[in-house]
Amino acid sequence: MNEKLKGRKSGVLVGSRQNIALIGFMGAGKSSVSRCLRDLLSMEEADTDAMVVKAEGMAIADIFAKYGEEYFRRRERDVIRDLENRQGIIISCGGGVVMREENVINLKKFSRIVLLTAAPETILERVRHSAERPILNGHMNVEYIAELMEKRRKKYEEAADLIVSTDKKNVRQVCEEVIDRLSETEL
Numbered sequence: 001m002n003e004k005l006k007g008r009k010s011g012v013l014v015g016s017r018q019n020i021a022l023i024g025f026m027g028a029g030k031s032s033v034s035r036c037l038r039d040l041l042s043m044e045e046a047d048t049d050a051m052v053v054k055a056e057g058m059a060i061a062d063i064f065a066k067y068g069e070e071y072f073r074r075r076e077r078d079v080i081r082d083l084e085n086r087q088g089i090i091i092s093c094g095g096g097v098v099m100r101e102e103n104v105i106n107l108k109k110f111s112r113i114v115l116l117t118a119a120p121e122t123i124l125e126r127v128r129h130s131a132e133r134p135i136l137n138g139h140m141n142v143e144y145i146a147e148l149m150e151k152r153r154k155k156y157e158e159a160a161d162l163i164v165s166t167d168k169k170n171v172r173q174v175c176e177e178v179i180d181r182l183s184e185t186e187l
């Protein structure tokens with residue numbers, strides 16, 4: 001870790017909202033950035049998708065196929081509620097988490113919320129070979145991604161304490177920017 005980052009590190013973690021929640025569209029880089037932040041900041045990591053998968057014993061695509069999206073959204077809400085008493089964790093949120101206001105209210109109570117963004121073309125490049133995202137099944141194209149992103153944009157932006165673009169940056173650069181900018185913002 002470089003000197004600048006070391007100095008910033010402690011500043012990210014003080015205050016009552018000790019967790020960092022990463023939100024953003026599918027393929028915005030939440031999981032990779034979460035892993036990198038976990039390592040740089042020596043924090044633990046919680047991934048809402050992985051928590052739902054573990055609780056249900058099924059892949060997300062199977063949960064959608066068997067029980068439908070609304071069921072998945074309720075499980076997603078439950079895992080976020082369950083995180084309330086955790087401290088010092090990076091929370092990597094599924095792309096649809098902010099569509100429920102209750103989730104945003106809960107996340108805001110105990111986390112600083114960082115929105116990761118990317119252009120629809122970048123998103124497509126990152127997710128085009130994924131069969132794990134039922135929302136994009138049959139819609140793997142820039143037009144659909146751009147349209148859904150636009151529909152969600154307001155909710156993402158309203159939820160965010162900080163917005164970081166990931167276009168043309170590697171994971172490490174995004175992490176350093178998140179850490180730098182979180183250290184500079186009000187807690």
Ligand code: S3P
Nearest residue numbers: 025026027094095096133134135
């Ligand atoms: C979804 C995003 C996915 C997953 C589910 C629904 C969405 O998570 O929660 O497939 O509605 O945007 P990622 O953003 O981690 O791909």
